[in-house]
Amino acid sequence: MKIDPDNDGKIIESWVKNAAPWIVAIEERQIESRNLITDRSIVDAVVSRDGQTVLDLGCGEGWLTRALVERGMNVLGTDIIPAFIDIAKTMGVGEFELAAYAEIAAGKLAKKFDIVVANFSLIGKESVDGLCRSMPSLLTDRGTFIVQTLHPTIASGDLPYRDGWRASSWDGFSDEFTDPAPWYFRTLATWIELYTANGLSIIEIREPIHPQTGKPVAVIFIGVLRSQIGLL
Numbered sequence: 001m002k003i004d005p006d007n008d009g010k011i012i013e014s015w016v017k018n019a020a021p022w023i024v025a026i027e028e029r030q031i032e033s034r035n036l037i038t039d040r041s042i043v044d045a046v047v048s049r050d051g052q053t054v055l056d057l058g059c060g061e062g063w064l065t066r067a068l069v070e071r072g073m074n075v076l077g078t079d080i081i082p083a084f085i086d087i088a089k090t091m092g093v094g095e096f097e098l099a100a101y102a103e104i105a106a107g108k109l110a111k112k113f114d115i116v117v118a119n120f121s122l123i124g125k126e127s128v129d130g131l132c133r134s135m136p137s138l139l140t141d142r143g144t145f146i147v148q149t150l151h152p153t154i155a156s157g158d159l160p161y162r163d164g165w166r167a168s169s170w171d172g173f174s175d176e177f178t179d180p181a182p183w184y185f186r187t188l189a190t191w192i193e194l195y196t197a198n199g200l201s202i203i204e205i206r207e208p209i210h211p212q213t214g215k216p217v218a219v220i221f222i223g224v225l226r227s228q229i230g231l232l
Helices: 007-027 032-047 063-069 082-090 101-105 126-133 188-196 226-231
Strands: 053-057 074-079 095-098 113-119 139-150 164-166 183-185 200-206 218-225
Touching: 007 082, 032 063, 032 113, 032 139, 032 218, 053 063, 063 074, 074 082, 082 095, 101 126, 126 188, 139 188, 139 226, 188 200, 188 218, 200 226, 218 226
Parallel strands: 053 074, 053 113, 074 095, 113 139
Antiparallel strands: 139 218, 164 183, 200 218
């Protein structure tokens, strides 16, 4: 697709427009892959780590934040979309704050976390790069950074397997959705580099498998500060 210098901004514009139908889709459990495997996979990944305080990046309407609070964790969910934060706060479970990735990278939260998790929420380019550069300042000494994203080998589809902006669609969703956001495709190697270039080492990669197709629907990266490798 055409490279637009404001593609990161277009992602936000799209989610502002589609926040209401997305909330309905989550409440009504309309997304098959989430129901079958990926929701459980990200929860399992987080609770497998030794940590009490969690930052849920791009928390949306807050389902993951609430799921982790129910498991005894102290969780802050952040998102740049006001409608998501507003609905999340009405649920009465978890703490939520309106914050852009650039603001978080610049130190807006003024605290460190045992676990930082991003569940299908790192879909931009510059905003994600800047956020990941700041990760060492967001993690406690033994902190963990966990990302679940579409599996690159599946998400690449018929297009060349290389980094770049891709068009998306709302195929399979209701007619209430409009103006799908662009997203930045990263190869498996580039995702790994996003960790290693920013002072982190990946200690585990998980590939949630769709129980019906037998193919990976996502990949989960679990990484820690490089300085902690010898202490694990």
